[in-house]
Amino acid sequence: MDGPDREERIVERYVDRDGPTRRSVLAGTGSGAALLLLAACGGGAPSGTGDPSGTEGEGDEGSGAMPPGEVLARADDVPVGGALSVTVGGAQLLVTQPEEGTFAAFSAICTHQGCTVAPGDGELLCPCHASRYDLATGAVLGGPAPEPLPEVPVAVASGEVTSA
Numbered sequence: 295m296d297g298p299d300r301e302e303r304i305v306e307r308y309v310d311r312d313g314p315t316r317r318s319v320l321a322g323t324g325s326g327a328a329l330l331l332l333a334a335c336g337g338g339a340p341s342g343t344g345d346p347s348g349t350e351g352e353g354d355e356g357s358g359a360m361p362p363g364e365v366l367a368r369a370d371d372v373p374v375g376g377a378l379s380v381t382v383g384g385a386q387l388l389v390t391q392p393e394e395g396t397f398a399a400f401s402a403i404c405t406h407q408g409c410t411v412a413p414g415d416g417e418l419l420c421p422c423h424a425s426r427y428d429l430a431t432g433a434v435l436g437g438p439a440p441e442p443l444p445e446v447p448v449a450v451a452s453g454e455v456t457s458a
C-alpha cells in the first residue's frame with residue numbers, strides 16, 4: 295500500500311494551498327473547527343479553495359479530477375442502490391452503485407455552498423440545505439444546488455473500484 299506516500303501528498307496539498315494554518319487550526323481547537331464548518335456552510339458565496347466548480351484554475355479538489363488507477367473502494371463495500379463516502383488523496387468522494395455491478399463516483403463537495411454530501415436513501419444528500427443528487431449521474435434532484443456533482447470516471451477490476 296502507499297499509506298505514507300498518500301499521507302505526504304495530503305499534507306503537501308494542505309501546505310501548498312493554505313500554508314500550515316488550515317490543518318493546524320482544525321486540529322488545534324474543536325470549537326474552532328466547528329465554527330469554520332458553520333462558516334463554510336453559512337450564507338454568502340463559496341470561498342476560494344472550496345469552489346466546487348473547479349473554475350478557479352487552482353487545482354482539482356472538488357472538480358472530480360483524479361489521477362487514473364487510484365483505488366477508490368472495494369466493490370463489495372459499496373451498497374447496491376447506495377453509496378460509500380471515501381477520502382482519496384485528500385479528495386472527498388462518493389462511490390455509488392445505482393444498480394448491481396454498475397459503479398460511479400462523484401466529488402462529495404456540494405455545488406451549492408461546499409458542504410460534504412453524504413449517502414442518502416437511494417440518492418446523495420447534502421446535510422446543509424438538503425440538496426439531493428442522483429446516484430447514477432450526480433444530477434441535481436432537488437434543493438438549491440446549481441450544478442450536478444462532478445463525476446470521477448471509474449473502472450472496476452479485481453473487486454476494486456478505481457479512478458479511470
Ligand code: FES
Pocket residue numbers: 335404405406407408409420421422423424425437438439
Ligand atoms: S451546501 Fe447548501 S445544499 Fe449543500
